[in-house]
Amino acid sequence: MDLAYTEAEEEFRGRLREWLAAVLPGLTAKPPPDDWPARRAYDTTWQRMLYDAGYAGLHWPVDAGGQGATPTQHLIFLEETERAGAPYVGANFVGLLHAGPTIAAEGTAGQRARWLPPVLRGEEIWCQGFSEPDAGSDLAALRTRAVRDGDDYVVTGQKIWTSHAEVADWCELLVRTDPDAPKHRGISWLAMPMDAPGITVRPLRTLAGSTEFAEVFLDEVRVPASCRVGAENDGWRVTMVTLSFERGTAFVGEVVACRRTLEALADEARRTGRWDDPVLRRRLGRLNAQFRALWRLTQANVSESQRTGGVPGVGGSVFKLRYSGLRQELCEAAAEVLGAADAFDLDRDEVLDRLSSLSYTIAAGTSQIQRDIVAERILGLPKGR
C-alpha cells in the first residue's frame, strides 16, 4: 500500500476538520462514568451526528449501509476525530466494531437491512454474550443451551463479563444447539433482543470501581430462529469472524489516542523538568517507536483486510497482543511522568484508565491465548496441550 496521502485524501481530511470544528463546540458535557443511560444517550447522539454528516460506517461496504470509503480515509477519520477530541464509539463499541461487521459479512440481506442501519444511526446498542463462568479462554466449552421449538430457540444459561448489557437492545449470543456434537461443532450465533422475557441483567462492579460489566441470566428466553446468523451449528466459524474484527480492527482508534497521550506525556515531562532524566527519555522514545511501528502494522492490516473481503483474519491476534501490552506500558509511563503527587489531580476517568489498562491483556481473549494462536495458526508450530 502507498502510505503517503493523495490530494483527494487531504481534501477529505480538510472537510472533516471543518465539520468537526463546527459541531464539537455544541456537544453537551460528557456524562459521569457510571451513569449508563446518560452515556448511552451521549454516545448515540454523537453517532447520529456522524450519520447525518455522512461519516457513519465510513469503511463499511455500501450494501451494508456504509460509505464504502477507502482504508486510508477510515484511518484519516480516526486520526482527525481523535486530534479534535471528538467522542469515541463508547457504548456503540460492539454494534459498530464487531457485531455489525459480522452481520455485514455473514448475515442475509434481510438481516443486514434489519440490524445494520439502526447501529449506524445510533438507534440500537449491542452487547456481547460470549463468555460464561466456565467458558472464557476455552470459549467452545460454553454451555448455554438453545433448544429449537417451532420458529424459536428456547435459550437457558448464563453469560458473564457482558459489557454494556444494562443499556443494550441486542446481544450477539453464542449458544449450544447440538450438545452431542464435538464442542466446536454444536454452537450457533444468535442475535437476542435484550427486552425478551426471561433475561435478568445483574451489574458487576470491578475493583477499579467501574460498572461496565454484568452477568446475564437466561431462563427459557425465546429467540426467533430468524435471528440466527450463519447456519445452525456453524456458529464457531461465525465466532472466528467476530473475534477477528474484535482483535484485528476494533482497537485501531485507540492506537491513535495512545499516540496522542504519548505526545502529551512528553510535553508534560519537558514542562516539569523530568525530561532531563535520560532513563525516562529513553523509555518514552522506545514507546514512541513501538507505537509508530504498531500504527504501520495497523495501516497494513486495514489495507489487507479490505482486499480480502473486509474480514481481518487471524493476523488480528498479532495486533491485539502488541497493542494491549503497549497500552499497559504507556499507562505505567504516564504514572511515572505524572508522579505520585500529581496523581491526586487526575480526574477519575484517567485513574480508571490506568487501572483498566490491566484488563486489556484479558479482554477479547487473553495474551496467552493470542500467543497460542500466533504459534499454531500463523507460525505453524505444533499444537500445545
Ligand SMILES: Cc1cc2nc3c(=O)[nH]c(=O)nc-3n(C[C@H](O)[C@H](O)[C@H](O)COP(=O)(O)OP(=O)(O)OC[C@H]3O[C@@H](n4cnc5c(N)ncnc54)[C@H](O)[C@@H]3O)c2cc1C
Ligand atoms: C474489559 C473486559 C471486557 C470484557 N467484555 C466482555 C463482553 O462484553 N462479553 C464477553 O462475552 N466477555 C467479555 N469479557 C471476558 C473475556 O473475554 C474473558 O475474560 C477472557 O476471554 C478470559 O476468560 P476468563 O476470564 O474466563 O479467564 P480464564 O479462561 O479462566 O483464564 C485464566 C488464566 O489462565 C490462562 N489460560 C487459560 N487457558 C490457557 C491456555 N490454554 N494456555 C495458556 N494460558 C491459559 C489465561 O490466559 C488467563 O491468564 C471481557 C473481559 C474484560 C477484561
